[in-house]
Structure formats: structure tokens, C-alpha cells
Amino acid sequence: MDHMPTPRFDVFPRHAELTQLLYAYAEAHPELVSVASIGKSLEGRDIWVATVTNTRTGEAHHKPAFWADGNIHSIELTGCTAVLYYLHHLVSGYGVDEEVTRLLDTRTLYLCPRLSPDGAELALADKPRHVRSSTRAWPAADPAAMEGLTIEDIDGDGRILSMRIHDSNGPWKKHADEPRLMVARTLGETGGEYYRILPEGSISGFDGLTIKVRPSPQRLDLNRNFPSFWRGEHEQKGAGPFPASEPEVRAMVAFVLAHPNIGAAISYHTFSGVILRPMGTMSDADMIPEDLWSFQRFSEHGTALTGYPALSVWHDFKYHPGEVVGGTQDWFYEQLGALYWTVELWSPHRQAGISGYPWIDWFREHPVEDDLKLLRWSDEQCGGLAHVDWQPFDHPQLGAVEIGGWDQLNYWRNPPPELREAEVARFPAWMDSIALSLPRLELLKTEVEALGGDIWRIRLAVRNGGWLPAYVTRLALAHNIVRGVMFEIDVGDPAVTLLAGKPCFEGPQLMGHAPRKSLLALSPEPEPTADLAFAEWMVRAPAGTRIALTAQADRAGRVQACVTLH
Template structure:
């Protein structure tokens, strides 16, 4: 067996390197992994998806499946690292790790390490420029004629801050730590103050007025999904219409054409938190059975990853009066599959700041937190997370200073020596979710002679998984999954006397308990995880009949009976 490639998790791969690495994996484990491009990005790069399953036990489409993606936002590069890390764990663990072996023998995993290859390539450029997501010019394509464009102006591979003395400036140096900029107090005057702005170049600067230009690439691919899509005036970056962008359309098409996908995780950065639906409504408005399942599986995530799991609606709004929609709304609220967003990495927590709000901290926090972060930069990051201010002759502003936080390399992503540690948090939880998916199995087949050439055929199946075959009540409400579909395949010379050749049966419960054994009333449906189809056929003795049962999210099983 060829050796697996040895990836590095302390670096971020450019597109060509990522492509080569994935091709090496596929060549090393052809029976466990296949690689396909599901489409081209705006700039024409392949969007790669890995399909992982033991093909000797069945095709990926015949098995319940789990989807994982990352790097839909340009600078959130650790999301791609987390995908690659689990990919490596799965391929190296099959045959030696019992849980991984069980997973790939019975289920399929689809991994898209980089939904947005164009944006990632720009973030990894020698002179990066920050953009949110896609590189397509939107909503307008003209060059800026005034204002500040955020970019790396001195060619050091970082986009920092610029500061310049200004008696009207809102910032000042900390009294005991002059590297640290802190807000000017209400009513304060008589000191040395600064105006601070992002690193960048100015167009048509008049010596007085400065405004930061929006990115010419104003799209946010995570706002381009079909469910609850809203126009630009309501949701910035949403695009001209749902799935207008090729990256999103490729992902949507793939998932829609793979109804076996019952759960998904999307990796982002940063905040160090697991986010669960819903994004548009409170827990009080959520289907209770789904909320209970989410809380149960999210609690496993907290235990196995060390990240808290919270509601998007209640705990992760960018603004208390606004809601944002994205992948989670389409996959759960639209399709009824389970979905989580994982925001990897929390520099605050790394610095010993434990009591903070994931969103509001960025609007306002005590200066003691900044001092802790500066100490962390000095002691754990060789002083590189917060760059000491240094002089620079700006082409429009003259002498200024550059410095402050290196956000791409230390805030949006962990520093190199911590990237593998963060990625290693997730495989155990991802594996447990995937193993919880419904799994259709043949329970029994029966043939009974009713006459010399007349036979009753019974076909019984069961759900061997934890979750029900429909995954969620939301799926039933949205009518996105059918019950078990039984089919009798009739060869020439066989007549169907009774029953339908194709029968749509019930949804099947999983083995997740609905309540405890101390509940007031027992469950009434003891065998709701099973279903049976029955036919009467007319055929000669010794005839072979093929039988199939399919549940959209629980897989397909096939068997054969002999009329004897």
C-alpha cells in the first residue's frame, strides 16, 4: 500500500499545492478516497471535494453521508487546515482505529477543504489585501477615485494599522505600555493623541478628509445561499440573486444531488465557539424535537472540542437588531439536515481572557484584556502578534508609523505553532456525529409458497443509526425526505399479483431514546425503527428476485431472494 503524504499543518497551502496534496491522497488510497472538482471558481480554479468511504462495502451514494467544508471566507485559512487534518486522520486511521473503520465502512464523508479558492489565494499572496470572501468585483467594478484602500503598503506580507499624531485623535498610548493604543477618555484633553486607521494607500487625498473604501470585492459567499436570501440593502454582500456565485452554486448543486447528506459542519474563524441553528428564530420558535437533538449533539461538541456551543440567534448576532443568514439556514432550515458552524480559534482565550462575549467584546472591552493580549504576543508569539510601531514614509501622508495587531496571522488564524493543536480538537466530535447518522440495514427476507407458482415475498429493513431516517422534524415539515422506498425488480416472466412494485413506506426512528425510563408514559411505538414491504408474485420455482430499499438519508440496501 503506498504511503500517505505527510502534510504540514503549520502552514497554509496555496491552490496549486493544495491540489497536489489532494491528488497524492487519492492516489495513495484509491479504495477509500476519490477526488472531484464540483465546479470552477470565479477566476477558474477547481473547487475540490473529497469523497471518503470504503468502496468495498458499497458506493458513497448508497451510504448515509456527512458534509464538511471550510474557507468560504478568504482569510479564514485555518478552516481549510481543519478539513485537511480530519481527512488525514480518516485515511491513516482506517483499518487500525475501530471508530474510523466503522465510519468509512458504513458511511460516507464529503470534505470540501476550500469553498473559496480565489479569496484564499489573495489572502496568501506575497502582498495580501484583505477581502471578505469572493474576488469578483461587486456591486460595482470601477476603480476608487478617492479614499483609503486597505492593503499591504510596505511589502512585508502583513496588513497592520497606521497611526499619526493628531490633537483631535480618539486614541492615545497606554500610560504604562506605550505600544498599546487605548481610547481617549470622555472629556480628556491636553495629552498626546493619535488618529489610527488601517494600513493602505490613499487616492486623491486633500490633506484633510479620509474615509476607508469598501472592498471592491464586496461579496460574502456565505450570504448567497437560497434560504432567506435578502437583497444588498438588507444583507450586505448577498449578491444579485441566490446562488449567483459559482462557488455557492457548485456547493448547492452537489448537496442537492446527494440527498444522502444528513448532517454538515462548516469551518470558519474565529471566536472559539460552535454555533448551532437557528439563525433566524429563537429557540422558543424552534421545533422542540430538533432543539433537543441539537443540544445533545452540541453538548458532545463542547465535551470533545473544549469549545462552547451556543445558538446563533441568541448568542452570535453581529448586531442585536439584525439577523444574518447563510449556510446554516439553507442546510437546516431549508433542507432539514443538521448543521453547525465552527468558529476556530480564540486569541482572547489564549491570552487568559475567559469571561467575554464572542461579539460584543470587539465593540468594547477593558484595557486589562489588551494588556493580557500584548503579554501573550510577547511571550508566546515572539512579539509578532502585536507589531511594535515603526516609522514609515507614506506616499500620501508623509511620515507615519505602522504597527498594531497582525490580524490575518494571529487573530483570524492561530499562529503557526498552534494551528495543528486547534485542528486536532475536532475529529472525535465529527466522527461521532457521522456515526450517529441513520443507517438502513436488511433485517429479514421471507419467501412463502402460496401455490405451485405463487409466492409471498416479505422484505424487512431497520434503521441501525442513532438519528431517525428523516434526521429532523424540520425535514418532515419541509417535505424534503421520503420514507423508506421499497422496490421489487421483476425479471421477464414474473407477474405481480398483489402489492405495488414500488412502495413508499414510513420514516424510521433511530435508537436515540425519546425520553428516560422514568418518563410518565412509555413509548408506544416500540419497533418504529423497522418497516416491512410485502408482495405476491407469480413465477416459476427457482426464480431470483432483486429487492431494494432506499431511505434518502439512511442509504440504500440491496438483496436477492430465490422463490423456493
């Protein structure tokens, strides 16, 4: 075993550094970690997935599995940090932490730190540019939109900030007590010093008067490109030309569909400091009640462990009241019947002492006192770097402007470097508990009974040792996504004749050990042993013959046994 990697969680890795780090874990712990590319991005970068499990206790695909991904949106780089931190938590905890050891002995973790490597690489470039997800041009460029303000780092300081320009008809003014802070003019106000605020960037085709912010030529949103509830550009911006049209999404979809052992997943985004649960496309009233209750229970547990409030996308986190937003979480649940959450990491509001704010509506309108709290946070906790002081700049088209304002990438969309590790360290305990709650098929016992005349009765008994049922969600049952326990006996030996029972057949769905009713329920549990099942066969074979038995459930894993007839 080589030396354990010592990653820095205060720095966002470029693609080459990410690749090197993942392979360092695999080289240091080959029995726990393997790394493979699940596909190539648009620009040809590998999309890496680390498979984490103790291979000495079974093959990865024969264990129940949990998926985690990050950084599907280009500048949401802390998502990558969260997945890398979890990888380090698992590898460093194995053999030291009892729960982590049990987790890797019995489950598999598929970890994809960066789903949009091209977009992230652009955000981390020496002269950065911010796109939503991929670097592919979408939709087709309108020639009229080629002119205007291109958002970019124009003063070469490695940041994309804002520009303020004196204008008597501008909608903004300096705060009376804090001139660095720009606040809105009040109703009917005139006679003051006013400004226009523009994104930092250069202007092409400037007519000396009017300015339009040029739409980014890369407006794809990979999170809207998943198959479930996909809608075209006129209904859902950035969704692409057809479902899974983009190589990054296609790679993830193909991998997940090829691994039916995945029963739960989390995707890390930024920002807001919330846990989001399905559905995004329908209300709680339209969900299967048992699945809703399961989501709520796990979400509440997540809140208790992380301090992040748990919200419904449909009810609590819409960008506009009339907007319906689909995405990865709806695909995982609706098409696969798996549990899924989106975590929006990091809340600068919370850091600044702002509480009880409306999540999305805050960005439309909020009290100026919140801005002052955020500015104090920048000064006192971030060395004045979250809100950059305005500096004069000779703009090539506009002349004298000032550049400053909020640093979106490093302090707003992502935590400042010194806070990144603490922010992502909230989540491993919750992820461990979800993964350990997944169904797990366990061997209960085998029995051999001699019936005389080289005839034998063989029994294989199993149980679901997980908290969740083997099917994970009721939707998976309704959509016929998962089978019951598949029992199999190996009768390939010509000396063995199967007299009763099928060589391979489907048994029942197994419940987990989660209580299904209160002890004070109005009626008793009708099947108190619904976590148990057995298969029985009758064979003719000579004494001393060894026969292999197998039981497998799509999401609960596989067990094998070998009996000797005696």
C-alpha cells in the same frame, strides 16, 4: 497503495498545493478517496470535493453522508486546515481505529476544504490583500468611493497591519505603562500625546487633511448568498444580486441538492472559538422543539469533546442587536431539513487567559486589562509577532507614520503556525460521532415461504441502525423533503408473476435507536419498534428462481438482497 501523504498543518496551502495534496490522498488510497471539481470559481479555479468512503462496502451515494467545508471567507484559512486535518484523520485511521473504520465502511464524507479559492489565493499572495470572500467586484462602484485609503501591504513586509499618526485631536494614546499598546482617551481627557490609527495602506486623491477608508470593491459575502432567507444589499450586506448568483455558492448548492443522502454538515470559519447552531433568522421559541432539542444535544456533545462553547446564532452571536443574519446554516436546515453547524475556530482571547467575555460586544468595548493580557500572550507565546512593534515609515502621502499593531491574518483571524494543528485536532471526534449518528438502513432478514403451486410469499425486513431517525429532522417531514423507505422487487423476469404487492412502494419513516422518552415518562412509547419495517409480496415463479429485493431511504442509504425460491 502508494505512500500516505504527509501534509503540513502549520502552513496554509496555495491552490496548486491544495490540488496536489488532495490528489495525493486519492492516489495513495483509491479505495477510500476520490477527488472531483464541483465547479469553477469566478477566476476559473476548481472547487474541490473529496469523497471519502470504503467503496468496497458500497457506492458513496448509497450511504448516509456528512458534508464539511471550510474557507468560504478568504482570510479564514484555518477552515481549510480543519477539513484537511479531518481528511487525514479518516484516511490514516482506516483499518487502525475501530470507529473510523466503521465510519468509512458505513457512511460517506464529502469534504470541501476551500469554497473561496480566489479570495484565499489573494490572501496568500506575496503582496496580500484581504477581501471578504470572492474577488468579484460588488456592489457597483461609486465613482466618489474610488478615492481614499486602500487597505494593503504598503511597506512590503507581507503583512497588513495598522498605521499610527501623531494628532492632537486623535482618539488614541499610548498606554502609560506599555507604550506599544494603544488605548482610548478617557472621558474629557485633554493635554496629552494623541494619535489617529488607520489601516495600513495607500491614499489616492488625498487633499492633505481628510481621509476616508475606501470601501473594498470586493464586498461579496458568499455566506450570505445562499437561497434561504436571502435579502438584498439594503438589508444584508454582501448578499449579491440574487440567491446563489455566485459560482462558488451555486456549485455547492448544486452538489448538495444532487446528494440527498447528506443528513448533517459543518462549515469551518474563524474566529471566536465557538460552535454556532441554527437558527440565525429566528429564535429558539420559533423552532420545531424536537429539532431544537436535537441541535442542543449534539452541540453539548461538541462542547464536551472540543472545549468550545455552543451558542445560538440568534440569541448569542449577533453583530448588532437589530441585525438578522442568514447564511449557509439556515439553508441547510430550512431548505434541506439537515443538521448543520458553523464552527468559528480559534480564540486569541482564550489563549491569552481572557474568559467570560461577551462574544461580539467585546469588539465594541472591553477593559484595557484584556489588551494587556493579549500583548503578554504575543510576547510570551508568539515571539512578539502577534502584536508587531511600531516601526517608522515614510508614507508617500502622509509622510512620517509608524506601522505596527495586530497581525490580523496570522495571529488574530487564524492561529499562529505552531498552534494550528492543535486547534483543528479538537474536532474529528465530534465529527465522527455526528456522522455515525446518521440514520443507516440495515438488512434485518429475508424470508421465503412456499404456498404451493409455484406460489411464494417473500418478505424483506429492514431496520434503521442509526441514532437519528431516517428523516433526520422534523422540519424535513414538515416540508416533505424525505420519503419513507422505498421497497422494490425486481419482477423483470418473464417467468415471474407478481400476484400481490406493488413492485415499488413507499413504506414508513423509520425512527433511530435514540430513546424518545425517559424511562420515567408519564406514558409508554406508543411504537417501541418504530425502527423496523418490512415489505411483503406474493409471486408465481418456478422453484429455483432468484429474485432481487431493494430497500432505500433518502438519508439512510440502500440495502439489497437476493432470494432463491425453494
